[in-house]
Amino acid sequence: MTLSLTIRRPDDWHLHLRDRHMLAAVAPHSARLGRAIIMPNLVPPVVTGAQAAAYRDRILAALPPDATLRPLMTLYLTEATDPADVLAAHRARVITAVKLYPAGATTNSASGVRDFDKVRPVLEAMAEAGIPLCVHGEVTDPAVDIFDREAAFIDRVLDPVRRATPGLRVVMEHITTREGVDYVRTGGDDIGGTITAHHLVINRNHILAGGIRPHYYCLPVAKRETHRLALVEAATAGPGRFFAGTDSAPHPDSAKESACGCAGCFTAPNWLQITAQVFEDAGALDRLEAFTALNGAAFYRLPPNEDRVTLTRGEAAAFPRSIEAGGDSVTVFDPGFPIHWHLDDR
Ligand SMILES: NC(=O)N[C@@H](CC(=O)O)C(=O)O
Numbered sequence: 001m002t003l004s005l006t007i008r009r010p011d012d013w014h015l016h017l018r019d020r021h022m023l024a025a026v027a028p029h030s031a032r033l034g035r036a037i038i039m040p041n042l043v044p045p046v047v048t049g050a051q052a053a054a055y056r057d058r059i060l061a062a063l064p065p066d067a068t069l070r071p072l073m074t075l076y077l078t079e080a081t082d083p084a085d086v087l088a089a090h091r092a093r094v095i096t097a098v099k100l101y102p103a104g105a106t107t108n109s110a111s112g113v114r115d116f117d118k119v120r121p122v123l124e125a126m127a128e129a130g131i132p133l134c135v136h137g138e139v140t141d142p143a144v145d146i147f148d149r150e151a152a153f154i155d156r157v158l159d160p161v162r163r164a165t166p167g168l169r170v171v172m173e174h175i176t177t178r179e180g181v182d183y184v185r186t187g188g189d190d191i192g193g194t195i196t197a198h199h200l201v202i203n204r205n206h207i208l209a210g211g212i213r214p215h216y217y218c219l220p221v222a223k224r225e226t227h228r229l230a231l232v233e234a235a236t237a238g239p240g241r242f243f244a245g246t247d248s249a250p251h252p253d254s255a256k257e258s259a260c261g262c263a264g265c266f267t268a269p270n271w272l273q274i275t276a277q278v279f280e281d282a283g284a285l286d287r288l289e290a291f292t293a294l295n296g297a298a299f300y301r302l303p304p305n306e307d308r309v310t311l312t313r314g315e316a317a318a319f320p321r322s323i324e325a326g327g328d329s330v331t332v333f334d335p336g337f338p339i340h341w342h343l344d345d346r
């Protein structure tokens, strides 16, 4: 018996498309989504409305003619961000959200925020205008163990900032811990959380046991199995404030397979199929649509996509091991188990 599942066209609420050669190589792999929140951590970062508009044009030019993707742009919050520019870019529908990177927390975060008091006026303006703040939730204090940095961020930064800025709408990005799940679940209507496909699949053993696997290294780093199970439970719970954000973060293999390999997993080509497999294994296929196509739109106060895609269960799917980008290869995330779901949306 062939099992098939028709759902509203999925969105990706956390996507890195990069620029230039990399953009050209990876954009087609996200082209058949509905919408995607485009992360602004380019070098140099996207900090003004004008830069976001120019970046959106480069993305649209890189997409194939049959693309359905509508890129939703974000601004990279710095201590010098002008609240008036944020408000104007939002009013002009150039941006959908603003991204907070604690300085030094992750790839290209050097221009991020060190002193949270400096961004208070921007956050207050955003709360007033209902502009969501997407947050990379890790403390950067070198004294805090890397596996504890998400939980510490909630207590030391996120909760104090939210209390100081009532009405601020926050997406806790790429949550990796039970603490993150609990904070979003109990945090009220103004907080949502994205969950990646790779964090639904790997725990820290996959990165470190039996050899170090750089293509499983991303930030926040995958945690213990108990945390992965909490993420699967949250993702498969149905209607709510958890939604798919792939954090597909391509890097050249030369930068990952290095004595100091950089962070990011490239999941754009297979995240939906992997997610479907995880939901099947959890007995939750009836809730895949909520996670991939309903909850995120609801949080962003956008209508769900009207068109549909069909996923069909069959033979184990074959995904490329890597793709080519401007002379470099970029390894595609390998879930490590067979994926029986195929995407058919034409
Ligand atoms: N997730 C990652 O490990 N890397 C992302 C940055 C980010 O989302 O933190 C990247 O841009 O490479």
Ligand SMILES: [Zn+2]
Residues within 6 Å of the ligand: 106, 136, 173, 174, 219, 220
């Ligand atoms: Zn991040």
Ligand SMILES: [Zn+2]
Residues within 6 Å of the ligand: 014, 016, 039, 247, 248, 249
């Ligand atoms: Zn990211």
